[in-house]
Amino acid sequence: MRLVSTRNAGNTVGALEGVLKGIADDGGLFVPETFPQISRECIEEIGGMTYAQAAARVLGFYFEMDPEELLAMTTAAYENFDDARVTPMKKLGKREFVLELFHGPTLAFKDMALQLLPRLMGAALAENGGKEDVLILTATSGDTGKAALEGFKDVPRTKIAVFYPEEGVSSMQKLQMVTQGGENTYVCAVRGNFDDAQTGVKQVFADPQMAEKVREKGYVFSSANSINFGRLAPQIVYYIYAYARLVRAGEVRMGDEVNITVPTGNFGNILAAYYAKRMGLPVAKLICASNKNNVLTDFFDSGRYVTNRMFFKTMSPSMDILISSNLERLLFEVTERNAKYIEELMQTLKNEGQYSMDGSYQRLMAEEFYADFADDVRTMRTIRRIYKNYGYLMDPHTAVAQTVYEDYMTRTGDRKPSITVSTASPFKFVQDVLFAVNGERIEDPFDAAIKLSAVTGIPLPAQIASLKDAPVRFADCVDKDGLSDVILHML
Numbered sequence: 001m002r003l004v005s006t007r008n009a010g011n012t013v014g015a016l017e018g019v020l021k022g023i024a025d026d027g028g029l030f031v032p033e034t035f036p037q038i039s040r041e042c043i044e045e046i047g048g049m050t051y052a053q054a055a056a057r058v059l060g061f062y063f064e065m066d067p068e069e070l071l072a073m074t075t076a077a078y079e080n081f082d083d084a085r086v087t088p089m090k091k092l093g094k095r096e097f098v099l100e101l102f103h104g105p106t107l108a109f110k111d112m113a114l115q116l117l118p119r120l121m122g123a124a125l126a127e128n129g130g131k132e133d134v135l136i137l138t139a140t141s142g143d144t145g146k147a148a149l150e151g152f153k154d155v156p157r158t159k160i161a162v163f164y165p166e167e168g169v170s171s172m173q174k175l176q177m178v179t180q181g182g183e184n185t186y187v188c189a190v191r192g193n194f195d196d197a198q199t200g201v202k203q204v205f206a207d208p209q210m211a212e213k214v215r216e217k218g219y220v221f222s223s224a225n226s227i228n229f230g231r232l233a234p235q236i237v238y239y240i241y242a243y244a245r246l247v248r249a250g251e252v253r254m255g256d257e258v259n260i261t262v263p264t265g266n267f268g269n270i271l272a273a274y275y276a277k278r279m280g281l282p283v284a285k286l287i288c289a290s291n292k293n294n295v296l297t298d299f300f301d302s303g304r305y306v307t308n309r310m311f312f313k314t315m316s317p318s319m320d321i322l323i324s325s326n327l328e329r330l331l332f333e334v335t336e337r338n339a340k341y342i343e344e345l346m347q348t349l350k351n352e353g354q355y356s357m358d359g360s361y362q363r364l365m366a367e368e369f370y371a372d373f374a375d376d377v378r379t380m381r382t383i384r385r386i387y388k389n390y391g392y393l394m395d396p397h398t399a400v401a402q403t404v405y406e407d408y409m410t411r412t413g414d415r416k417p418s419i420t421v422s423t424a425s426p427f428k429f430v431q432d433v434l435f436a437v438n439g440e441r442i443e444d445p446f447d448a449a450i451k452l453s454a455v456t457g458i459p460l461p462a463q464i465a466s467l468k469d470a471p472v473r474f475a476d477c478v479d480k481d482g483l484s485d486v487i488l489h490m491l
C-alpha cells in the first residue's frame with residue numbers, strides 16, 4: 001500500500017518508508033492511498049484468531065510483507081502483555097463493554113502500537129538499505145514517552161530521546177521515564193506544558209541545519225509520536241478484533257452497528273476507530289471524549305478550531321492537549337482529500353492559532369462523530385460510581401470517556417451496543433483514583449498504590465512494583481528552544 005501526504009496527494013511513499021520518515025517532506029501526515037475493505041467473512045475469521053494473528057491479518061492490508069514475518073513480529077510485540085488475550089473486554093451494562101488496552105509493559109494503550117513500531121522500523125531499515133541509523137525524537141504528555149522508551153530500548157540501529165513537560169505528567173509517569181533502562185535511551189524535561197514540548201520537538205524536526213549535523217553523526221530523524229503511520233495502523237487492529245470477538249461471543253449480531261467512545265487527546269486513537277469504520281467495520285457513532293481542555297468538543301460543535309485559550313492541568317494529563325495533530329487526517333478525508341485546502345487550514349492554524357471549517361464539512365463530521373467533555377469533578381464521581389456499582393476500577397482517562405458516553409446515551413436514547421475504550425491502568429494515576437474510591441489522599445505514589453491494591457483487592461501490577469528501587473538516570477531540564485543542544489550532546 002502506498003501512503004499519500006495530507007498536504008500533497010501527489011507525494012506518495014511505500015508504507016514502510018512512511019513509517020521510517022514519520023512525517024512527509026511537505027509537513028503533511030501520511031495516510032493510506034485507499035482504505036482496504038474488510039469483508040464479513042474476514043471479520044468472522046478474525047474472531048477466531050489470537051490477537052497477534054488478528055494484528056498480522058489486518059496489518060497485512062497495509063504493509064506488503066511476508067505474512068510469516070509479519071506474524072513473527074506481532075507475536076513478539078504482544079507476548080509480554082500481562083493478559084494472554086492482550087485486549088480483554090469487560091461487560092458493564094447489558095450492551096456496554098469496556099475494551100482494556102493497558103495490559104502492556106507500561107500500562108497504557110500506547111504499548112499497543114509502540115511494542116510493534118520498532119519492529120516495523122527495523123523492517124523498513126532493512127528494506128531501504130541506508131547506512132544511517134534512526135534517531136527517534138518524541139514529545140510526550142506522559143504515556144507515549146515511556147511506551148516508546150520500552151519499545152525502542154536496546155533495539156539495534158536506533159537511539160531514542162524523549163521530552164516531557166516538567167510539570168505536566170503524573171508522578172508515576174515521571175518515575176517510569178526517569179528510571180528508564182537501555183543503552184540507547186535519553187529522557188529530558190522541558191519547561192512548560194505538553195504543547196511546549198511538542199513545539200520544541202517540531203522545531204528540531206523542521207531545522208535543516210540540525211538534520212545535517214545529525215546526519216554527520218550517522219543518524220536520520222524519525223518520530224514515535226502518533227503522527228507516525230506506524231503508530232496508527234496497529235491501533236486499527238483492536239477495534240476490528242473487539243467487534244469480531246463480540247460477534248463470536250454472541251453479544252453482537254454480525255453486521256449490527258456499535259458505538260465507540262474514545263478518550264481523546266491527539267486524536268490518534270479515535271482516528272484509528274474511524275479508519276476501522278472506513279474499512280467496513282459496522283460502527284455507528286464515534287464518540288470523542290475530552291477533559292476540560294475541550295478544544296475538540298468546541299470544534300465538532302462549531303467547526304472552529306481555536307487554540308488561543310486557557311490550558312488546564314487535569315487528572316487525565318495524557319489528554320491535556322490543545323493541538324490535536326491527527327485531526328489533520330480526518331479533515332483530509334472529510335474534504336474528500338482536498339490537500340490544498342488542508343495546507344491552507346494548517347497554515348492558518350500556525351499563523352493565527354485557529355481556523356474555521358466550511359459549514360457543509362461540519363455537518364458531515366457531525367454525522368459520524370459526537371463530541372463532549374467531562375471535568376475533573378464529574379470524572380472523579382464516575383470512577384467512584386462505577387467502582388461502587390460494578391466493582392470495576394477505571395483510570396481517569398477511561399472515566400472521562402464513560403462520563404461522556406453516559407451523557408450521550410441520556411441525551412439521545414441511543415442503545416446500540418457500545419465499546420468504551422480504556423486507555424490506562426488505574427495504578428498509573430493512583431493518587432486520584434484512590435481518592436475517588438475512598439476519599440483518602442496519599443501523596444507518595446507507591447504508598448498510594450499499595451493502599452489502592454489493599455482497598456480494591458486488585459493486585460499491584462508488577463510494572464509498578466519494579467519501579468520502587470529503580471535508580472533515577474535522567475534529571476536534565478531545558479527550555480523549549482534548547483532541545484537541539486541536548487540532542488547533539490547525547491549523540
Ligand SMILES: *Cc1c(COP(=O)(O)O)cnc(C)c1O
Nearest residue numbers: 143265266267268269318423424
Ligand atoms: C495518549 C493517551 C490518550 C489520548 O490518546 P490520543 O491518541 O492522543 O487521542 C488517552 N488516554 C491515555 C491514558 C493516553 O495515554
